[in-house]
Amino acid sequence: MKRIATVFAWIVLVTTSQAQVRQEEEIRKDSTHALREVSVFGQQGKAIVPSQRLNGQQLESLSAFSVADAIRYFSGVQLKDYGGVGGLKTVDIRSMGTHHMGVFYDGIQLGNAQNGQIDLGKFSLDNVEEISLYNGQKSEIFQSAKDYGSSGTIYIRTRRPRFAEGKSYNVKATYKTGSFGLVNPSVLWEQQWTPRISSSLSGEFVTATGKYPFRYRRVLSNGTVAWDTTATRQNGDIQSLRLEGAVFGKMDKGVWTAKAYYYDSERGLPGAIVNNVWKREQRQWDRNFFTQASLKRFESENYEWQVNAKYARDFMHYLNPDTTLLYINNHFTQREAYVSTAHHVTLTPQWDVNLSADYQWNTLDADLKNFVEPQRHTLFVALASTYELWRFRLMGSLLGTHVFEQVKREGARKPDNQIQYTPALFATCYPLRGNKDLSLRAFYKRIFRMPTFNDLYYTDIGNVALKPEFTTQYNLGLFYQHEWARGLFRHFETKVDGYFNKVDNKIIAVPKGNGQYRWMMMNLGYVEIRGIDVTAQTVLRPHRDWMLNLCANYTYQKAQDFSDPTDNDPVMGTYGGQIAYIPWHSGSLTTHLEWAVRSRGKHIGNLGLNYSYIYTGERYHVSANIPANHEEPWYTSDLGISYDFRLQRLPVEKIRLSLECNNLFDQQYDVVLNYPMPGRNWKVTLKIDV
Secondary structure, X not given: OHHHXXXXXXXXXXXXXXXXXXXXXXXXXXXXXXXXXXXXXXXXXXXXXXXXXXXXHHHHHOOOOEHHXXXXXXXOXXXXXXXXXXXXXXXXXXXXXXXXXXXXXXXXXXXXXXXXXXOHHHXXXXXXXXXXXXXXXXXXXXXXXXXXXXXXXXXXXXXXXXOOOOOXXXXXXXXXXXHHHEXXXXXXXXXXXXXXXXXXXXXXXXXXXXXOEEEEEEEOOOOOEEEEEEEEOOXXXXXXXXEEEEXXXXXXXXXXXXXXXXXXXXXXXXXXXXXXXXXXXXXXXXXXXXXXXXXXXXXXXXXXXXXXXXXXXXXXXXXXXOOOOOOEEEEEEEEEEEEEEEEEEEEEXXXXXXXXXXXXXXXXXXXOOOOOOEEEEEEEEEEEEEEEEOOEEEXXXXXXXXXXXXXXXXXXXXXXXXXXXXXXXXXXXXXXXXXXXXXXXXXXXXXXXXXXXXXXXXXXOOOXXXXXXXXXXXXXXXXXXXXXXXOOEEEEXXXXXXXXXXXXXXXXXXXXXXXXOOEEEEEEEEEEEEEEEEEEEEEEEEEOOEEEEEEEEEEEEEEEEOOOXXXXXXXXXXXXXXXXXXXXXXXXXXXXXXEEEEEXXXXXXXXXXXXXXXXXXXXXXXXOOOHHHEEOOEXXXXXXXXXXXXXXXXXXXEEEEEEXXXXXXOOOOEOOOOOXXXXXXXXXXXXXXX
């Protein structure tokens, strides 16, 4: 990893050398608009599909290190976190499974044909401008066919260069340090080359020991303490480098973007605390690269089109040197090529139509014995339309998915080709005449996901006879928002959604043979999920120099496993039980207080105080809901303070200092059984904008 540190140091040197000395400007005089009125969680009032958003100052105010940490504050989301700075972090929305979440990075989906999971802990917030989450799909129909192909979607939008008048560059340098040996410098350089062409280059380096103390305590169902000890989490170290560059262009009737992304990491996998084993030796190396481009043209007021293209190469090396378990030293390389085109036509002022077609090619190479080296060709075709009638807005879509599989090893069996057509229908109504503050929403969507390459082909585990998983979603909700120009209350909104989801042909792993060390994949699962999501948010301005944001989220879910009707034993049966790791109750509370600091009547900076609270209720780690499998509720409280200011003697636009205390009350908890999470920890951040 020495080459990583060397490359990063070179980037910092080159980038900072581009910063020209900026002439000082006077600090603006007294203004009642010194504070930015932003909401912590926003939603477009006209959107057909319920959505949740975090952007700009909102992301800075949260105690979040990665995209995964920020998404914890959305309602209806379950995050699987295996602990530490470099621990695997995946997200599940409304209990349908991680594989049913589509993650889009600047409008193009991130792929993982090998295991279908996107590790959101890899994606830093330093270059992210907005994160949005949709149940079902986006309200916009002008999008690629793959945007219609997931049960839920997360959109990560990185920062696009914006330049003040008379300025042709921006530089932002950030340095974070804190508990567990964290050292995290990053730098962003944005340059305007011509009035129509600009670029950005960002780099980030992360290193941490990952060692943290924890208390490991287990109480039996009869109240007896089975064990109670303290130890230090081992083998959670990480070193990673992220490099990202993009070029942005404008045309007379369009815009285009080209981007390249590289991520290189080495990390330890701390493993589960079982059988009195406190340290694991497993390690993982990742090298991820992709380049993508997008072109959007506006031919007329009634017609626009776009083209997206991407190539990705992901390498993973997994090592388990522990021969007492099973020695594993595997290397995987997956490649993806993708191209998409979409055409949007406005037929009438009330009626829009979009037709999009995507092609995707995936392949996986591995040094496994008898590995078949699969290739997958997938064609997506989507037809979507929106129509406005009186107080109603309707959107319907039909997605056709054609999957063709090939294997290189002669004589190896491959799964049947798949041709599936899946519909979706969304509607919103504004019941108040002349007022769109209140809206009622409903949607239905059916979608499927193909088995991953690991599901199908992993040696001695895969099952080529697997069928796709299908999800069916029903949602009914309301949204209300109102703005005030003056007074204490400036903004209020609330959103309530009730939903019913079904997952058919759920792919699960079952023991193979007499031992528990051999497994195979099968279609045995059927799950029903009923739930309610509630969000309430308000912005208060008690004084011209004070602004307070408050947001609360609550989720109730009853997610039952109906896979096997014969497995109904009253003691050990799983039929009808709450599925693993899904709490009945969960929620979060976030507050952000900002004060415009003045000296002799001049605005000299902003002082921010942030508090966030996350609660996850009782749950079970398997679908057999018996006391032995019960997991206690857990909560965390995070507190942060920040100060934004300028120094007239320095050629900088803004300096930001922040101090965060995460898990303020030192709660000892596991998100995943036997993977203890960190207790109280600290982080200090210095940001300089030039």
